[in-house]
Amino acid sequence: MARVLHMPEVAAGALEAVLQTWGVAAGVPYAKGEVIATVETDKAVVEVEAEEPGVLLRTLVGEGAAVTVGAPIAVVGAPGEPPEAAEPVLAGLPASGGADRPAGVAGAVPAGPPPAGDPPHDASAPRSQPEPPAQARPLPEAPPPPRAPGSGGGSRTPPRVFSSPLARRLAGEAGLRVEDIPGSGPNGRVVRKDVEAAVAARAVRTTEERAYTEIPHTRMRRAIAARLAESKRTAPHFYLRGTARVDALLALRAQLNRGDLRISVNDLVVKAAACAHARVPAMNVTWSEEAVRAYRQVDLAVAVATEAGLVTPVLRDVAGMTVSRVAAVMREYGERARAGRLRQDELEGGTLTVTNLGMYGTEEFAAIVNPPQAAILAVGAARRQPVVDGDAVVAASVLTVTLSADHRPVDGVVAAEWMKVFLELLENPVTILA
Template sequence: MATLLRMPEVAAGATEAVLSEWLVAENTPFTTGEPIALIETDKASVEVAAEMDGVLLRALLPSGTSVEVGSPMALLGADGEQDVDVDQLLADLGVPGASAPPPVAPPQEVPEPARPKPTEPERVFSSPLARRLLKEAGLTPEQVRGTGPNGRIVRRDVETAIAQAKQAAPPEPAEAPRPQAAVPPPQAGYQDVPHSRIRRAIAARLTESKQVIPHFYVTRRARVDALLALRRQLNEISPAKISVNDLVLRAVAVAHQSVPEANVIWTENALRQFESVDIGVAIAAERGLITPVLRGVEKTSPSAIAAQVRDFVRRAGDGTLRQSDLEGGSISVTNLGMFGVEEFSAIINPPQSAILAVGAAVPEPVVADGEVEVATQLSLVLSVDHRAIDGALAARWMAALTQALEEPLRLVA
């Protein structure tokens, strides 16, 4: 039975998104879970996967179109349903602008014999980032072998092709320097760089968050010498290298279990309290900051968290994150410690109710048992939605987090 594929709500409160690319050609069968289209949001490129086996009967919109949420994008049919009257099906489904039946030719006209159509080259699919890198390098998709899903070209394929092209290129003969065309300097000592669509969307989202959500902040320092020692021991046996941030994510889950009242988000009618601990992790990708969500972190080992985060980083770069990867959770973790930033505060990612900003672990003098000694201290700043969590509850949660970091065996118990 034919159905319409509509633009999904790829982010909470979103009204539209860009149809970046069709990943399946018309009259081509697909299987359950196979990506059909690539959608661009303010956070990432998100694949729209098939909910059942079928065939793409007709794409209703070209790539690059901005589409309202809920609007039809394509007509899908059951597998083997290619030989159907697509125009009539669209009319039956109430799609505006469905084509009318073609006019009947006069009986005296004899149609010319059909001429064979030239064979079109097979389309090579690539991620948006890969297409940009190809253009900058002066390469075509046909020159690159794709290793992504269904042979799609991703960033690492382009980087490999560029490196091979440089090795194979003969040395250029020396030429006399040519005079450069005069380029007028930017007026008044600056140059305007136009905003991208994604940068505008991120700016609007963060502005709304600060205007609508009443933020307050709780700051603590955790002594992490024992945590760093545990990390060294775990990395001797772990299949995936565990970072300090991976252990912080696990500690957030322990704190949520200790203070379950903080595992909530604000809705218009009620506080929604979650049973599972799902945590967003901020990733700085080529397209901007995105926050995919780790599921069930309270049941996940540090090595499994490390593997999942690295998979998110890879798929963020390839543009293959899915809509479900970006949804849910009550808290996010963002870490600038690797850049030497010791302390900062972050803006809450709605509809979540908190975000934890993690700074660099640095040696500092501390007083222990009346004696001054040097200890490694980690700065933690929790931004909180005061509608969902009050000050005392946030303080209790931060105490539980600090205890989990300073007694790290809790993270592997």
């Protein structure tokens, strides 16, 4: 039986989403689990899968339309139902500005074929309006007042602009009209300095126009800006900086990467952070206005740079993962993040985010906490430098990290204890594998 397919609430608290693409065309049957549509939220692109087999009878919104959550987006039916089965369902939908436009859809037009008997619809053509009743029709305009004698009946000629011969010549050479230049001479006469000022003003405008290009904000960029600005306003940040000798960590990575296995330094850092959370459970928390939530499982987010902006997919139960599993999941998340194919549930949760700019040569930096998480770990580049080893100065590989923490759920002593454990794990990396 034909029914309406509504825009799902793909993100908690979302009021609107963009229907990015249709996965199937109108009149084409689909199987259970097949992607019917792809929806864009503030954070990611979410695939809407079919809960049961069926056929897409009619699409109600076009690709790229912003749609209110819960609004109709299509009419679907059971396998084998003809397109005509959509007509009774369409007749029951409330109209909102057009015969086929469902309520709650912002600026959308039907993407499917029009109902039988309807003339083709041109979205660019103005809609005809019904003729108003006689009493509502506007009265004819009153005739213009008669002209005064001697005023003339033709079109008015523009007033004459006086200018010096030199000003006219300079304006012509610059491609300007003296009629467009304010005059500062006697009786508004345009003189040389007026033309020179107009030429200079045009040069300034041209330079300003070419100095930058405006790039419209994407939904993701607006969401990132709002979220981080809120974090800095509401979360009292404090920062801890630590350094670790990572020669043993790099040697362990080289040993693990024999054969087909590929593990990055960041994979080992993420695993070490999860182990530190397991040993200092007071860090495995998030903040809410009602309570501090302490978690039994260690879920960590990892920052991934994409063309659209930064996303932070969440790895579940990292403390219980092997390093090879961490590497595999992070590699998969990175590929899907850059392709815009992360699910909304993969972007929610976690108590700590790991962000690494060391691959770009950055030695150290501080990051902003991603609420409601309690902290974010900024990882710099491992670099060779002299260090004191007993009474000797030796060369060693040193890694600098900065922990930004929200002081509401985490005290300074707790963060310091966590940092101590974390640095010890980096310097004794075999314990990460235990």
